Amino acid sequence: MRAFVLTGPREFAVRDVPAPVPGPGQVVVDIDRVGVCGTDVEFFTGEMSYLHSGQATYPIRLGHEWCGTVSAVGDDVDRRWLGRRTTGDTMLGCGACRRCAAGLHHVCERRFEIGIRGGWPGALAEQLLVPVSALHALPDEVDAVAGALVEPGGNALRSVRGADLSPGDSVLVLGPGTIGLLVAQLARAAGAEVHVLGRSERSLAFARTLGFAGVWADGDLPDLPWAAVVDASNAPGLPSRALELVEPGKRVVYVGLAGSPSMIDTRSLALKDVTAVGILSASAGLDGTIEQYASGAVDPSPLVAATVGLDRVGAVLGGWRPADAGQGPKVHIDPRL
Structure with a gap:
């Protein structure tokens, strides 16, 4: 072959x-x-x-x-x-x-x-x-x-589950790549108000065609009470930015991987009483992703x-x-x- x-x-x-x-x-x-x-x-x-x-x-x-x-x-x-x-x-x-x-x-x-x-x-x-x-x-x-x-969707679904969202919660997704956009689609299907933060105009323009509540460059990001921030990027500086943006007592989810070490200040993590969730693999999310696609909840x-x-x-x-x-x-x- x-x-x-x-x-x-x-x-x-x-x-x-x-x-x-x-x-x-x-x-x-x-x-x-x-x-x-x-x-x-x-x-x-x-x-x-x-x-x-x-x-x-x-x-x-x-x-x-x-x-x-x-x-x-x-x-x-x-x-x-x-x-x-x-x-x-x-x-x-x-x-x-x-x-x-x-x-x-x-x-x-x-x-x-x-x-x-x-x-x-x-x-x-x-x-x-x-x-x-x-x-x-x-x-x-x-x-x-x-x-x-399905495989990238499984990673995204596990990220949404890790964010522990309730209907109406505002969630911010960092990175409008494949995983980030699947996170955004699945979070929207779960009833969340979804916003996406990106960098390149090309990726932001495409994300806007998908109908999310907001698609932003960093300088335009509104000051909203983010119930969860999901880092689906490969930028080493964004894990700390996610922790900075999330509401106290809420969740940050890390599914993206940078090519160099990413640093966060664990003092901020503790003093904001934030839960940090790491996601590796789609394994536990594969069946749920298939169900979301088959039902038409996510395309x-x-x-x-x-x-x-x-x-x-x-x-x-x-x-x-x-x-x-x-x-x-x-x-x-x-x-x-």
Whole structure:
């Protein structure tokens, strides 16, 4: 099969690689759609922290936001999975440690992360090998575009849950990228008054098309009682800004990751009696995200600017966008093109 292989910073090729064969407890998925993520870009540039900690090495096969159809199953897997449309969890815990036993497989010390950590090949390929335990079936109401946005949506839904919002609460989302805009959409669906803070005029202009209560540059931000501030940016200065802006006794949620350490003053955290919530992974939010998409409560499709084939992955990671791309922040890959 064909797969995108990253062999070093900005070194890549689409190669013919052996097609996966399912072992016990595993399935093979024919990939329909894959999202290109900021994490993939960090691997492309060589900045991703896992490369420096030894949790990931080149060559690497990227792709963790995906959907497709099960085409083969291991001998012990229920054959009713064959032909089913699905997406899946990125985080593959060992299944034996105390964290996995407690339902915290996404922070298992020995976990694989598909297309990210431990060498498990990702979905930027024609097929993907994945444990059946990681699968989440997609209903007909969730098409391929939305299906490949379930994984980022799961991170966003967990962020909204972490914000502990009540209907009518004012929430501020920092960063109008894919995760930030999904946080904003899901928070609005939960009844919150949603505002988005961004920097580039292009991203702000697109965010305004989605109908939120307010979309602001920093100098224009109104002084509102923010019941929660969700940092979905990659700016190292915004975690402290989130803490500065949130109402005392309320919540800040950190789902974005900067390329360098972010500093907050824990004295402010304590003296404002603020709860800080960190979010890693979509795992516990995947089913809820599928339900939100299937019901029509959230439509993530405007976030996808373009869909291209495997041969264009390297260019996309380098910042290229098709001339006819829309305004959204996300580019999808269809390996069948």
